[in-house]
Amino acid sequence: MKKFVLVGVVAVCVIIAALIGTRMLTPPPAELDLARSKTSVNGTYLASIEPETEPVSVGPVHNWVLTLASADSTPAAGVTIEVDGGMPDHGHGLPTEPQVSRELGDGRYLVEGVRFNMGGWWELTFQIESDVGSDSVTFNLML
Numbered sequence: 001m002k003k004f005v006l007v008g009v010v011a012v013c014v015i016i017a018a019l020i021g022t023r024m025l026t027p028p029p030a031e032l033d034l035a036r037s038k039t040s041v042n043g044t045y046l047a048s049i050e051p052e053t054e055p056v057s058v059g060p061v062h063n064w065v066l067t068l069a070s071a072d073s074t075p076a077a078g079v080t081i082e083v084d085g086g087m088p089d090h091g092h093g094l095p096t097e098p099q100v101s102r103e104l105g106d107g108r109y110l111v112e113g114v115r116f117n118m119g120g121w122w123e124l125t126f127q128i129e130s131d132v133g134s135d136s137v138t139f140n141l142m143l
């Protein structure tokens, strides 16, 4: 009887490991929106991102420029931005803590210290605060 319990426990462990493994290998949604320009979740901002160097690759720490305008296309000034992100398929965040270090003018903001430490589907999320309103926008990247 004890032997059967042990076999059962082992079987459950194997199934759990297989499920986790499958999840890691699951391709991202086919309809994944890879646009680098989009409207924030609540329509408060028009946002676009551009890496300082193309192509974006796995490994090096690098910077991005985030450009923000209000819905009527006026460049957004004096904005507070928090950067977050990670890999939705893997359940982990970014390996670094990117910061918006400088306002470059014309609604452009320098995002420093971004790093991707593996290939796959990444998300970059910006939480945006200003007089215009509070909103967030998430970009998808495939590396």
Ligand SMILES: [Cu+2]
Residues within 6 Å of the ligand: 087, 090, 092, 118, 120
């Ligand atoms: Cu990952």
